[in-house]
Amino acid sequence: MRQRTQDRALRERASKALPNGVYGHESTALLPDTYPQFFKRAEGAYLWDADDNKYLDFMCAYGPNLLGYGDKRVDEAATAQLALGNAMTGPPPLMIDLAEAFIDMISHADWAMFCKNGTDATTMARTIARAETGKRVILVAEGAYHGAAPWCTPVRAGTLPEDRAFIQTCTYNDVASLEAAVAEAGDDLAGIFAAPFKHDAFIDQALPDPAYAKRARELCDETGAMLIVDDIRAGFRLTRDCSWELVGVRPDLSTWGKCFANGHPISAVLGSERCREGAGAIYATGSFWFAGVPMAAALETLRIIRETDYLEHQIALGEHLRAGLETVAEAEGVSLRQTGPAQMPQILFEDDQDFRKGFAWTSAMLDHGVYMHPWHNMFICAAMTEADIDMTVEAARVCFAQVQADAEKLEPHPVVSAMFGARAAE
Amino acid sequence: MRQRTQDRALRERASKALPNGVYGHESTALLPDTYPQFFKRAEGAYLWDADDNKYLDFMCAYGPNLLGYGDKRVDEAATAQLALGNAMTGPPPLMIDLAEAFIDMISHADWAMFCKNGTDATTMARTIARAETGKRVILVAEGAYHGAAPWCTPVRAGTLPEDRAFIQTCTYNDVASLEAAVAEAGDDLAGIFAAPFKHDAFIDQALPDPAYAKRARELCDETGAMLIVDDIRAGFRLTRDCSWELVGVRPDLSTWGKCFANGHPISAVLGSERCREGAGAIYATGSFWFAGVPMAAALETLRIIRETDYLEHQIALGEHLRAGLETVAEAEGVSLRQTGPAQMPQILFEDDQDFRKGFAWTSAMLDHGVYMHPWHNMFICAAMTEADIDMTVEAARVCFAQVQADAEKLEPHPVVSAMFGARAAE
Numbered sequence: 042m043r044q045r046t047q048d049r050a051l052r053e054r055a056s057k058a059l060p061n062g063v064y065g066h067e068s069t070a071l072l073p074d075t076y077p078q079f080f081k082r083a084e085g086a087y088l089w090d091a092d093d094n095k096y097l098d099f100m101c102a103y104g105p106n107l108l109g110y111g112d113k114r115v116d117e118a119a120t121a122q123l124a125l126g127n128a129m130t131g132p133p134p135l136m137i138d139l140a141e142a143f144i145d146m147i148s149h150a151d152w153a154m155f156c157k158n159g160t161d162a163t164t165m166a167r168t169i170a171r172a173e174t175g176k177r178v179i180l181v182a183e184g185a186y187h188g189a190a191p192w193c194t195p196v197r198a199g200t201l202p203e204d205r206a207f208i209q210t211c212t213y214n215d216v217a218s219l220e221a222a223v224a225e226a227g228d229d230l231a232g233i234f235a236a237p238f239k240h241d242a243f244i245d246q247a248l249p250d251p252a253y254a255k256r257a258r259e260l261c262d263e264t265g266a267m268l269i270v271d272d273i274r275a276g277f278r279l280t281r282d283c284s285w286e287l288v289g290v291r292p293d294l295s296t297w298g299k300c301f302a303n304g305h306p307i308s309a310v311l312g313s314e315r316c317r318e319g320a321g322a323i324y325a326t327g328s329f330w331f332a333g334v335p336m337a338a339a340l341e342t343l344r345i346i347r348e349t350d351y352l353e354h355q356i357a358l359g360e361h362l363r364a365g366l367e368t369v370a371e372a373e374g375v376s377l378r379q380t381g382p383a384q385m386p387q388i389l390f391e392d393d394q395d396f397r398k399g400f401a402w403t404s405a406m407l408d409h410g411v412y413m414h415p416w417h418n419m420f421i422c423a424a425m426t427e428a429d430i431d432m433t434v435e436a437a438r439v440c441f442a443q444v445q446a447d448a449e450k451l452e453p454h455p456v457v458s459a460m461f462g463a464r465a466a467e
Numbered sequence: 468m469r470q471r472t473q474d475r476a477l478r479e480r481a482s483k484a485l486p487n488g489v490y491g492h493e494s495t496a497l498l499p500d501t502y503p504q505f506f507k508r509a510e511g512a513y514l515w516d517a518d519d520n521k522y523l524d525f526m527c528a529y530g531p532n533l534l535g536y537g538d539k540r541v542d543e544a545a546t547a548q549l550a551l552g553n554a555m556t557g558p559p560p561l562m563i564d565l566a567e568a569f570i571d572m573i574s575h576a577d578w579a580m581f582c583k584n585g586t587d588a589t590t591m592a593r594t595i596a597r598a599e600t601g602k603r604v605i606l607v608a609e610g611a612y613h614g615a616a617p618w619c620t621p622v623r624a625g626t627l628p629e630d631r632a633f634i635q636t637c638t639y640n641d642v643a644s645l646e647a648a649v650a651e652a653g654d655d656l657a658g659i660f661a662a663p664f665k666h667d668a669f670i671d672q673a674l675p676d677p678a679y680a681k682r683a684r685e686l687c688d689e690t691g692a693m694l695i696v697d698d699i700r701a702g703f704r705l706t707r708d709c710s711w712e713l714v715g716v717r718p719d720l721s722t723w724g725k726c727f728a729n730g731h732p733i734s735a736v737l738g739s740e741r742c743r744e745g746a747g748a749i750y751a752t753g754s755f756w757f758a759g760v761p762m763a764a765a766l767e768t769l770r771i772i773r774e775t776d777y778l779e780h781q782i783a784l785g786e787h788l789r790a791g792l793e794t795v796a797e798a799e800g801v802s803l804r805q806t807g808p809a810q811m812p813q814i815l816f817e818d819d820q821d822f823r824k825g826f827a828w829t830s831a832m833l834d835h836g837v838y839m840h841p842w843h844n845m846f847i848c849a850a851m852t853e854a855d856i857d858m859t860v861e862a863a864r865v866c867f868a869q870v871q872a873d874a875e876k877l878e879p880h881p882v883v884s885a886m887f888g889a890r891a892a893e
Binding site: 081 | 483593730
């Protein structure tokens with residue numbers, strides 16, 4: 042196992058200086074104990090942890106790293122804008138350049154609003170839908186992640202039932218369930234949220250059923266509700282437009298974040314004329330929302346998205362990875378479930394309810410310098426190469442063999458097994 | 468009047484590319500039409516608008532500019548970290564350095580959590596208070612601004628009454644009103660929010676009555692509720708500790724944002740042992756919360772806050788400005804109301820219910836290259852000089868005379884006069 046001295050010392054300090062160690066989605070609390078928590082450096086497709094161990098990184102900062110860490114083109118645009126001005130008393134002219142460039146790329150969009158967090162964008166979309174329609178019910182798919190605000194956070198501590206008032210659920214890709222939920226909302230339906238594909242944690246991913254997407258559009262047209270595609274995680278990783286263009290459905294609102302400034306902090310809501318008035322009526326703002334640096338980074342990232350084959354490259358690498366893993370898994374007698382778009386892979390093991398095999402395998406992969414995730418979808422970045430994928434597949438082969446050899450002595454993760462205890466006991 | 472061609476052209480484009488022109492707190496919709504909306508550049512205490520007009524800026528980006536725009540020390544720390552890594556798959560070690568440095572400076576704090584928006588921090592503080600106490604009522608002062616989320620936004624469009632469930636109000640600095648509100652909450656009080664001083668828009672500012680602050684502390688101790696000081700706007704502008712140290716009161720939670728990274732995007736919640744468990748139980752996160760660049764900027768800004776006389780300089784300049792304005796206003800027969808801490812001045816005119824005098828004066832000041840605000844508190848930054856203040860006072864003298872000469876023909880601002888029509892008619 043790799044050296045972890047610095048990481049352990051930092052975790053010890055973090056357990057005091059932060060309320061419960063590292064919080065949020067980048068906490069390693071639900072990962073094997075072998076995972077590094079802190080990173081000193083990132084470049085291209087690689088990360089270095091606090092102990093200088095190097096990893097090929099399949100998490101891409103949980104999404105923001107689209108083109109490669111420290112992409113020179115993007116960071117030079119950011120640095121040039123920093124010399125001019127970042128947060129000022131009003132936005133820079135390039136805010137309008139950025140809005141126009143973004144709208145030009147996204148078929149359904151007639152206007153844009155910029156913010157910081159993905160949660161800002163989803164909360165604004167919810168508020169816009171209610172302001173535009175004067176109605177209250179917001180429909181989300183059961184288990185979908187739309188952010189960490191009290192109305193949508195997956196953890197209920199400190200939240201009230203009232204925070205989720207009029208948030209109703211249906212089952213993703215289940216038309217009958219969607220229709221029933223819409224019927225139940227009666228004349229009070231404000232909006233339907235949809236992830237571009239089902240990318241929930243801990244389970245197999247699912248591409249959108251076009252019939253489900255089309256029915257959501259029809260139901261919004263019939264009721265006057267707003268259709269909202271939450272493209273924060275998948276935006277620009279499936280296509281250069283809103284992701285549901287792939288199934289021929291155009292929403293009224295889409296939410297963006299993560300990668301459109303290649304890691305610089307900015308998110309967005311894009312909308313059509315159908316909800317311009319509602320968007321113009323709400324009040325949403327933040328101290329840093331009008332800052333120029335992330336806007337300059339975003340403008341350059343959008344140019345690269347338009348002008349390069351970053352996407353085709355990512356898809357090709359994703360497919361190469363998927364096929365390679367399938368081959369070596371089969372050779373080692375391992376049954377994998379690889380789901381979701383190839384460039385956003387979810388890799389789970391068959392018969393692994395408490396994730397002990399997945400944990401053992403990803404933990405072994407770390408020792409081979411590959412950072413993968415045992416229960417969250419991953420990301421391919423444009424800085425990865427075919428050689429990186431080949432190295433990954435070869436490491437995977439060795440680690441599959443190791444998991445098979447150790448199968449009898451694998452222990453479940455204490456926290457995760459508590460979460461999934463019921464499932465494991467079935 | 469200064470050239471506005473570029474600004475007008477940008478506004479025209481903004482009216483299409485954004486839903487209703489520029490949104491949020493940096494919109495000029497409630498300012499005289501002479502105000503520039505867009506800024507190309509900022510340096511030290513100065514701003515340049517889209518038409519290259521230069522202004523001494525008393526808004527400091529509505530707070531973030533503490534040390535001067537583009538402070539070399541801070542921006543070099545940021546740029547150095549950008550070369551290492553910004554958003555990565557885990558936080559950088561310096562997250563812990565920053566948390567420890569911050570906690571060391573703030574007397575009440577035992578732990579820190581970092582986020583992006585001020586609203587993130589206030590919403591997390593609210594959630595922590597509820598998680599820690601298992602109770603629901605959050606007390607805020609009537610008219611206080613604690614962010615733009617649905618539970619606290621000053622504009623109700625698109626929000627529901629349920630978003631504000633168990634948010635109760637009292638009157639700032641009114642002990643009897645505070646006691647009555649606490650009594651009404653019964654055994655369901657989770658927390659009391661307090662601005663460090665009353666810095667509401669459109670009205671005179673008020674320093675905290677120590678009796679009010681002390682009573683809030685006592686009531687929290689008696690009921691088990693959390694006392695939360697919202698230091699987002701005033702933090703490090705009154706003292707190098709939590710602002711209520713000045714009145715001898717230590718909260719359980721404090722919220723920070725705006726200026727502690729001198730304009731780089733980061734905010735924070737700081738807390739005591741009393742609510743560590745609640746803070747560790749909630750889920751709050753964002754795509755960019757663990758990014759290194761704003762953390763490096765914050766670490767350097769905190770060092771400068773500790774090691775330089777930035778604060779004493781700002782206070783001295785603020786007092787110089789206040790005295791100078793008082794003298795020239797009196798000489799020109801103008802009655803001013805200058806309230807709040809001198810380094811965060813609010814400047815209103817007597818007998819100016821619809822703000823027409825204030826609008827005329829600040830509009831005239833723009834033509835003299837001074838950007839002031841007619842109804843929002845302003846900020847002094849450390850890059851300002853005594854010569855800047857002398858220039859401002861001399862410009863103010865000329866502009867006071869102009870307002871007096873034009874008094875009979877001043878017109879009210881259409882939007883603001885609609886907002887304050889009732890008051891003006893009294």
